Amino acid sequence: MKRLPFEREAVPRSVAHHTRTTPAPRPTTGRSPPPVGMRGDIVQQPVIVGVDGSSNSLLAVGWAADEAHRRGAPLLLLHGHDPGHESFSRRDTEKEHQAAEQALHSALSWVQDHFGDVEAGAELVDSPEAELLAERGREAQMIVLGSRRPGPVTGFLLGSVGLRVLSRAVCPVVMIRGGDVDRHPRKGEIVAGVPAEEKEAAAVLDFAFRTAAAHGVPLRAARAWGLPAMFTQRSGATSLSGRAGEIEGHNRSELLDLLKPWRRRYPDIAVNEHVERGFAAEMLMTLAAGAELLVVGRSGRGGGYVGHVVHSTMHFANAPVAVVPAE
Numbered sequence: 001m002k003r004l005p006f007e008r009e010a011v012p013r014s015v016a017h018h019t020r021t022t023p024a025p026r027p028t029t030g031r032s033p034p035p036v037g038m039r040g041d042i043v044q045q046p047v048i049v050g051v052d053g054s055s056n057s058l059l060a061v062g063w064a065a066d067e068a069h070r071r072g073a074p075l076l077l078l079h080g081h082d083p084g085h086e087s088f089s090r091r092d093t094e095k096e097h098q099a100a101e102q103a104l105h106s107a108l109s110w111v112q113d114h115f116g117d118v119e120a121g122a123e124l125v126d127s128p129e130a131e132l133l134a135e136r137g138r139e140a141q142m143i144v145l146g147s148r149r150p151g152p153v154t155g156f157l158l159g160s161v162g163l164r165v166l167s168r169a170v171c172p173v174v175m176i177r178g179g180d181v182d183r184h185p186r187k188g189e190i191v192a193g194v195p196a197e198e199k200e201a202a203a204v205l206d207f208a209f210r211t212a213a214a215h216g217v218p219l220r221a222a223r224a225w226g227l228p229a230m231f232t233q234r235s236g237a238t239s240l241s242g243r244a245g246e247i248e249g250h251n252r253s254e255l256l257d258l259l260k261p262w263r264r265r266y267p268d269i270a271v272n273e274h275v276e277r278g279f280a281a282e283m284l285m286t287l288a289a290g291a292e293l294l295v296v297g298r299s300g301r302g303g304g305y306v307g308h309v310v311h312s313t314m315h316f317a318n319a320p321v322a323v324v325p326a327e
Contacts, residue, residue: 046074048136049144050129051122053103060146060176061107063320065115067174070214073141075115077107077122080132100124130164137169142322146176166298166306166314166323172207174293174322175314188292189218189272191319193284193309194255196223200297200326201258207324208295209266215292218270221259222287224280225251244277251275281312288319295322 049064051057061077068075079100104122111120125132137143145162166173192208194201205221212219225247252275263271276283288294294317298306306323313321 044073045139045141046076047071047142047144048076048078048133048140050133050146051077051079051100051103051107053099053106054146056146056177057103058107058110058146060144061111062114063146063174063176064144065111065118065120067142067144067214068118068120069115071141071210074119074121075111076136076140077104077111077120078125078133078136079104079123080125080127080129097124129161130168133165134168134170137165137171137173140171142172142174143169144174144176162314163306166310170325172295172322172324174320176320187217188290188319189220190215190293190295191220191222191284191287191291192295193280193297193313194221194223194258195280195297196254197297197299197326198258200299203324203326204295204297205258205262207322209262209269211293211295211322212269213266217292218272220272220274220287220291221255222274222276222283223251223255224276224278224283226277226279248275248277281309284309284313285317288313288317288321291319293322294319295324298323298325 047064047068049061051061065075067073081096081100101124104124108120108122111118133143133145143165145165162175166175190208190212192204194204208219208221227244227247252273255273255275259271259273263269274283274287284294284296294313296309296313298310310323314323
């Protein structure tokens with residue numbers, strides 16, 4: 001009997017969690033050339049998408065396949081679960097594997113039907129989801145996750161698993177929610193929230209410019225600013241207005257300086273600056289309403305910390321959100 005592309009090797013249970021599934025056959029012809037500005041080493045890294053069988057997960061698969069096509073990158077559909085979890089009996093484990101195999105088979109078939117030039121493979125791995133995705137992300141361009149509700153297989157949720165992946169991954173993590181996209185992403189712009197910290201800003205702009213180049217769309221670089229509490233509490237209207245103008249001018253100048261090297265590297269990308277007084281999360285959610293993708297940064301604090309801007313945009317932005325680590 002012919003083995004499914006992702007079917008596990010027959011191995012003893014004691015070593016099953018180390019087993020990798022067999023990748024799907026990879027086409028070698030018909031691929032579009034890599035977008036301008038994409039380095040060869042980056043292009044070879046895969047786009048990874050978590051598959052759990054839910055409708056939102058399938059939207060994530062569609063988005064990831066389109067992104068892999070645009071970037072000339074391989075695509076890996078990935079599912080993992082912990083067979084040693086106390087809630088799993090042997091029968092439950094087998095049912096879980098059957099459901100996972102079916103979910104992967106359906107998703108992989110859809111990708112091969114609609115994106116035949118993308119090198120697509122699928123893996124079913126006996127490993128906890130968050131740890132598996134974070135580890136594989138070390139050699140990936142990005143991780144794409146979907147679904148806020150559990151599907152027929154243990155879900156990649158924005159709660160426990162999603163947040164653990166976000167806080168641990170060393171590559172960008174893109175979260176797709178139902179209603180944000182369909183299987184053919186909308187045409188808009190890339191919105192990048194550019195933080196003040198230079199290392200974090202560089203990581204955000206690197207990913208945002210690469211994505212804008214791959215999509216052939218403009219980039220909007222946004223920066224929010226606010227007055228220190230001492231000025232809002234003690235200053236008169238005249239001095240407050242003057243100080244506000246100075247701070248806005250400083251932020252605009254700083255943003256322009258940060259953009260200079262990226263504009264030289266990507267001269268064909270139309271870049272719009274947006275500097276606004278207010279809260280960063282609120283500003284970005286407003287700008288994301290018509291965007292193809294919102295890009296935000298995550299500091300390197302670790303310990304599960306992702307920041308309030310990431311939390312807010314992940315839950316409420318009306319667009320896919322890419323979280324880029326500063327590491």
